[in-house]
Amino acid sequence: MSSTSVLRVRDLHKSFAGIVAANNINVDVADGEVVGIIGANGAGKTVFVNMVTGYLKPTNGLIEFAGRDITGIKPRVATNMGVCRSFQISQVFMTMTVLENLLIAVSLANQEKRSLLSPLLSDDRIDECEQIMSRYNLTEHRDKVASTLSQGVRKLLDIAMAVVSNPKLLLLDEPTSGVSSDEKFGLMDLVVNALKEQGTAVLFVEHDMEIVQRYVDRILAFYQGEIICDATPDVALQDPKVIEYVLGEGHGPVAGTVQALETGRA
Known part of the structure; x- marks a missing residue:
């Protein structure tokens, strides 16, 4: 594996009762790289x-993170090692404030260093949360209850909570899903810039081609459990297989892709 690779996947396969959900997946992701994952519903993303x-535990294959075999590892162990994720639906505590949500995330991230029973409101933890809020433009929302936030701000909070441990690899599931068109670029500008400063590699599933084109270094296009294209956006979005199987018939390269993928989320 290259010394600059954070993720190495080889011959990855997953089947459920004989149904193949992933087949022969081979991927390398470099340190700090931003990779977009696209494909229709059920494509394997x-x-x-x-x-x-x-x-999910693979049926066969190898997953290496920073040179270590993590195939079949438990999610909590993966998180502790530096592989984190954010889900399509924000995983925040809706009745708690932004600060309280971050305090819990920081406490969980540092549970090996400090006891979970130690006070949440320690000066060190509050200072750490203040820095995170500043980085993700959440300071003005510090004392607001999560349920009162806009979807875009709630997504920012969710992602900020996912990266409190400064992971080397972050996987995002449709980070702009449900976010208004007025908020989506501002949200992604903040997230991508903050993660680049941390040197975090990012893989994100996304249906919005405006977002994919603007922020990713590479695209992985999935179809029937396989990667049919692994290339830069300008190449991938003009690939005949991507146009046929991902973007949909009748759509030329790039044009019209947003509407085509809105009905194909996985």
């Missing part, structure tokens, strides 16, 4: 993400 993060 979420299965792949779940295997990398430990939510």
Whole structure:
């Protein structure tokens, strides 16, 4: 494996009762790289993400993170090692404030260093949360209850909670899903810039081609459990297989892709 690779996947396969959900997946992700994952419903995107993060055990194959075999690892162990994820539906505590949510996330991330029973409101933990809020533009929302936040701000909070431990690899499931068109670019600007500063590699499932084109270094296009294209956005979005199997018939390269993928989320 290259010394600059954070993720190495070889011959990954997953089947359920004879039904193949992932087949012969081979991927390398470099340190700090941003990779977009696209494909229609059932294409295998979420299965792949779940295997990398430990939510599904592969039937066969190898997953290496930073040179270590993590095939079949438990999600909590993966998180502790530096493989984190954020889900399509925000995993925040809706009745708690932004600060309280982050305090819990910081406490969980540091449970090996400090006891979970130690006070949440210690000066060190509050200072750490203040820095995170500043990085993700959440300071003005510090004392607001999560249920009162806009979907975009709630997504920012969810992602900020997922990266409190400064992971080397973050997997995002449709980070702009449910976010208004007015908020989505601002959200992604904040997230991508913050993660680049941390040197975090990112893989994100996304249906919005405006987002994919603007923020990713590479695209992995999935179809029937296999990667049919692994290339830069300008190449991938003009690939005949991607146009036929992912973007949909009648759509030329790039044009019209947002509407085509909105009905194909996985």
